[in-house]
Amino acid sequence: MSKKKKRSITVIKGGSLIDGTGAKQVKNAVVVVEDAKIMAVGKEADVDIPRNVKKTEINADGMTVMPGLIDSHLHLMGLKTDRILEEELIRPHQLGLIKSVFDAADLLDAGFTTVKDCGGFGIYLKRAMAEGTLRGPRILSSGYILSQTAGHGDIHYIPIEFVDARTTKRGMSLLCDGVSECIKAARYALREGADFIKICTSGGVMSMVDRPEHTQFTLEEIKAVVEEARHVGKYVTAHCQGTEAMKNSLKAGVKTIDHAFYPDDEVIEMAKKRKDVVFVPTLSIAWRIITEGEDAGYPLWAVAKGKEVWETMVKNIAKLYKAGLTIASATDFVGSPLLKMGTNAMELELLVKHCGFKPMDAIVVATRNGAKACGLENVTGTVQEGKLADVIVVDGDPLKDVKVLQDKNRIKMVMKEGKIEVRRGAKIS
Numbered sequence: 001m002s003k004k005k006k007r008s009i010t011v012i013k014g015g016s017l018i019d020g021t022g023a024k025q026v027k028n029a030v031v032v033v034e035d036a037k038i039m040a041v042g043k044e045a046d047v048d049i050p051r052n053v054k055k056t057e058i059n060a061d062g063m064t065v066m067p068g069l070i071d072s073h074l075h076l077m078g079l080k081t082d083r084i085l086e087e088e089l090i091r092p093h094q095l096g097l098i099k100s101v102f103d104a105a106d107l108l109d110a111g112f113t114t115v116k117d118c119g120g121f122g123i124y125l126k127r128a129m130a131e132g133t134l135r136g137p138r139i140l141s142s143g144y145i146l147s148q149t150a151g152h153g154d155i156h157y158i159p160i161e162f163v164d165a166r167t168t169k170r171g172m173s174l175l176c177d178g179v180s181e182c183i184k185a186a187r188y189a190l191r192e193g194a195d196f197i198k199i200c201t202s203g204g205v206m207s208m209v210d211r212p213e214h215t216q217f218t219l220e221e222i223k224a225v226v227e228e229a230r231h232v233g234k235y236v237t238a239h240c241q242g243t244e245a246m247k248n249s250l251k252a253g254v255k256t257i258d259h260a261f262y263p264d265d266e267v268i269e270m271a272k273k274r275k276d277v278v279f280v281p282t283l284s285i286a287w288r289i290i291t292e293g294e295d296a297g298y299p300l301w302a303v304a305k306g307k308e309v310w311e312t313m314v315k316n317i318a319k320l321y322k323a324g325l326t327i328a329s330a331t332d333f334v335g336s337p338l339l340k341m342g343t344n345a346m347e348l349e350l351l352v353k354h355c356g357f358k359p360m361d362a363i364v365v366a367t368r369n370g371a372k373a374c375g376l377e378n379v380t381g382t383v384q385e386g387k388l389a390d391v392i393v394v395d396g397d398p399l400k401d402v403k404v405l406q407d408k409n410r411i412k413m414v415m416k417e418g419k420i421e422v423r424r425g426a427k428i429s
Contacts, residue, residue, distance in 0.1 A: 007053040009034045010418065013044060015060025015393060020067040020367035020382035022360060025399060029065060033389040036417040041383055058420075060393050063412060066363065067383050068113025068137075068390035069405065070370025071344045072280050073237075073258050073330030076100045076120035076139070077172075082296035082336045084206075089158070093170045097121045101128075103335040104136030106342035109422055111411040113390040114381075116196075116330070116374050117141035118237060118258065119153075119172050123193040135421065138390075140374050142198035142237065144189045146182065146225060147173045151216045152200035152207045152239055179224045182217070186228035196255075196375070197229045201238045202245035204259070205286070205305045212241035212261050212309055215248065222252035235375055237280075241309075243267060256280050256373050258330070260320065261313045268323045278373040279325055281317045282332035283350040286310055288339060296338045318355040328373035329366035345405040352402055359402045389418040 010033040017029035019041070030047040032040040040047050049055075078099030081087050100121045107115055115122075115137045122141025128134045144165050147153025153173035155163050165171040166188065176185035186197050201217050203210025210216070226236045235255035240246055243262045250257070250270045257271075258280040271277050289298055289306040320327060329347045333339040348366055351357040357365070371381025380388045393413040396404035404410050414422035 007034070007050065008056075009039070009050060009053050010056045010058065010389075010415075010420075011049055012058045012060055012065055012391065012393065015063045015065040016397065017041070017383060018064060018066040018360070018363055018399070019384060020364060021384070022364045022368070031065060031383060031389075031391060033391075033415070033418050036388055038383060038385055038387050038389050041385055058393065058413060064394040064397055065383065066392055066394065066398070067367040067381055068392050068414065068416065069111045069345060069366050070114045070116075070328070070374065070381065071107070071112055071330055071333075071347075072116045072256070072278075072328040072370045072373040073118050073282055073332055074115055074120075074341070074344070075332070075334045076103060076115075076117045076122045076125060076141070077334045078103055078121065079334045079336040079339075082293070082298060082338045084334070084336065085299065088155070088170070097124065099335060100125060101134050101136075103341040104134065104139070106340070107344065108135060108137050108414060108416070109411075110342040110345065110408050111392040111394075111405065111414055112137045112344060113392075113414065113416045114138040114140075114370065114374060114376065116237075118198045118239075119143075119145040123195075127193075138380070138416070140195040140376075141193075142189065142196055143192050143194045144172055144174050144198070145239075146185050146189065146197065146199040147175055148200070148216050148221075149175050149177050150209065152202065152204045152210060154207075156209050176221075179220055182221045182224045183228055186225045190228070190232060190234070194234070196234050197225055197236045199225050199236055199238050199254075201240045201249050201254070202242040204239060204241060205289070205309065206302050208299070208301060212259075212305070213243065215242055215244040217248070219248045219252055222248055222254065226253040250274060250277060255375070256328070258282065259332075261309055261316065263316055263320060268320065268325065271325050272323070277326070278328050278369065279320050280328045280330045280373055281313070281351075282330045282347075283314065283317070283354065284344070284347045285332035285339060286313065287346075287350055292338055314354040317351070321355060321357060321361070326369055326372060327365050328369040329362070342408060343406065348398075348402045348405060359399045362402055363398060389415055391415040
């Protein structure tokens, strides 16, 4: 007769807890983890730690314990250079998949335990993680991007049959026009394993023939995509920068409004009525492009458009914040040298510095709100009883200096679903 396996727990103790909800920091906190979940959390004096169990202790004295970080909009494309347009044409597609394996590891090493891949190789990476082949953060991926013809996802300077993923092995866009084509494209994305559907409802900075304020797809087309996602319990994320595009996306039931350059008062009122919508600004890519993009090899027209929108964009994100709307943190990074995975925590600094966010609110944006943008608000994003044990230990206090989260060497421990994935000098016994 086999012996019953002894219970095993991990106890993180002694640190200051920022739980991700926006609640006040808790000194001398204890977090008790069993298997993949948090079983207890609170002040050391108030938490009963089980006895007669196998126990691993992590000493977080003088450090900060907080939820794993979440990037709610990036692209696991594995780019090698910042000459993105050239690379898409010349570099073999498969090399991007190989490099994205290392990009995923870099994200986990930097404290990101969940990321949302809004067009990239994430659907394959997450399957490889499930097989135990590679390590990285939890990934939700759209796989492909839905774009109208001559839209943000249509690389107009190459033959159209080379753009659509259904007619070439290189493309990540699904071109569709009219309700029936949009339905079919949405179903194709779902067939390939999409966790959510990504749609471009406006023009953008990195598309040459359109502008951020241009409206793309009709309201009826967007509604059709949202309905297809709803049928299978999934949601729609929109690349959405222009005012009219935001209104169409909100009316159609889109869950996240990504980039969000030009919201007006009506957009804010519509979002307040919806309540479930999340705005996902991406200041980091814009900042990188306007400050270093020209030297890195970005097209001059992209740099010029980025500079044109920057001041208005940061003012409008501040406006959304002051209106009390839900905002999640994201970077739009692609893995290139300028947009390197693992440096994604710079978004928090930019929100604080340029948009007036309080450091605690910036942390909530990158944890609890990020989980909501991923549809995982009941699963992760906060250090609370019953949630998955996605926890990091940081050498420093991000409430005093949010930039500490950008220093990988100060992320002393990364735990994902109760498993210690990264250990940099954290005292474990």
